[in-house]
Amino acid sequence: MIANPHALDALGDPTRRAIFEQIGERPSAVVDLAARLPVSRPAVSQHLKVLKDAGLVRDVQLGTRRIYSLDPDGIAGLHDYLDRFWNTALHSFKTRVERQDQQEETP
C-alpha cells in the first residue's frame, strides 16, 4: 500500500499517526496541529520532519504560514494497494473453496 518503506516506520508512532490523520482531514500549520493535539510545537515540528522525509506529507509556504498536506505521491499508489489486496483476497478465497470442496466430498 505504501511505496516507500520509510512510510511504514514513520507511521509506527501513534503521535505521528495522529498528526498524519489530522493533516489528512485538513492541511494544517504547526501551530494548528499543536493546538489540536496534546503535543508541543517543537515536537510537532520534529514529527512533521519525519513524515516529510518519509514522503508522506509535503509543505507549502502560504504567506507567513507553512502549511502541511498529505503527499499523494508518497502515499501508495492504488496499484500497490490493490496488488496486496488481491493477493490477500485470493488466498482467503483458496482456503474457503478448498474447505468447502472437502466438505462436499465427505459422504
Place this chain on the structure above:
Amino acid sequence: MTGTSTAVTTSIIVDAPLDAAFSVFTDDIGSWWPPEHHIIQAPLASMVFEPKVGGHVYDVGTDGSECRWARVLAYEPPNRVVFSWDISLQWQVETDPSKASEVEVRFVPEGGRRTRVELEHRHLDRHGDGWEGIRDAVRSGGGWGMGLQRFARRAEGAPVAGA
C-alpha cells in the same frame, strides 16, 4: 515507485473443481472477502453477488443499508466474470462509470480437480483524476478517514496474509 502500470494481475491454483471455484467466488463472496475491506458505513451483515450482467455486487449492513460498489459486466459461469470497481480513491462509491476500473476473473481447469483462478484488475488510470483532486478531497475531510484507518492498521506491522 507509484508505477505506471494500469493493471494488477495475479493468479492462484485451488484444489477444487471449476464449478465450485466459480460458485464460491461469486455466490459465496462474503465467505472469503477480506473483512476489513468494506466501505459500507454500518456493520456488515452480508455480501451479495447478483448472478447476471447488469446486476451488482453489494454489501448489506446490519441496519439494512446497502452499498453497491460493483456492476456485473460479464457473467459466464463457470469460466469468467467481470465486474466494475466503483470505489474512488477517497473510499466512496464512484458514481461516474468512466472513473471506475474493472476486474476480470477467469477460471481455468488445471487437470484433475484443480482450477487456476486468474485475476486482472485493469484500467486503474481511470481513477487517476482522484489524484489530482486529492487535496480537495482531503480538505473536505470526507473519505480519507477510513482509508487512513486501514493505512494505520497496515502500518502497525500486521503481516499481510499471502504476501
